[in-house]
Amino acid sequence: VGLAAPQVGVNVRLMVFNPEGVRGSGREYVLANPRIISTSNTTERGEEGCLSFITDKGLILGDVDRATMVKIKAQDENGAKFQLKLEGWTARIFQHExxxxxxxxxxxxxxxxxxxxxxxxxxxxxxxxxxxxxxxxVEAESVVS
Structure with missing residues (x-):
């Protein structure tokens, strides 16, 4: 569904995602230098997984509370600035990335x-x-403790 540049060792503020989960199907978002302008006061709990946390049992899954709406500013792959209002599943994916x-x-x-x-x-x-x-x-901060 989505991937952020730091997940693949690239230190830039870039994310790509597709709420449909199928390449070439639905809208594919490419967001460079995204900023959150505002979020809804309403949150929704939903299950999430992450490609950064795959074990021999599959993805680690867990419930996370997220705003149901986010307004953002970003740039596209050509550097053009734009604003978006994202809601529901699309807002959840954006916040995760x-x-x-x-x-x-x-x-x-x-x-x-x-x-x-x-x-x-x-x-x-x-x-x-x-x-x-x-x-x-390499000392890495534990996510467990």
Whole structure:
């Protein structure tokens, strides 16, 4: 559905997503340097997963509360500035990808609800151990503790 540049090791403020989940079907968003102008006061809880958190059991999933509407400013792939109002599923996807640009993850304590974080803790610890084995000497902040 979506991918932010930092997820693939590219340090730019860029995201791409398609609410349909099928390339070439529906609208495909390419947003550079996105900024949130405003959000609704209304939130909705919904299940999310992330390509950054795949285990041998599949995607780690968990419920996250998100604003039901966001107004944003961004640039397209040619640098043209524009504004959008996103709602529902599309707003949720944008907020998830925007979090990546802000250094936030859906499994963070201020995102995923506590019960789902507790249920995912064992799988998250396995991912952290795999990272530590692949990158000795690199101190990474735990998303579990």
């Amino acid at each position: 925007f979090d990546h640009l802000q250094g936030k993850l859906f499994v963070d304590a201020d995102r995923m609800i506590a019960e789902d974080r507790a249920a995912a803790a064992e799988e998250l610890q396995k991912l952290e151990a795999e990272f530590a084995a692949l990158h000795p000497g």
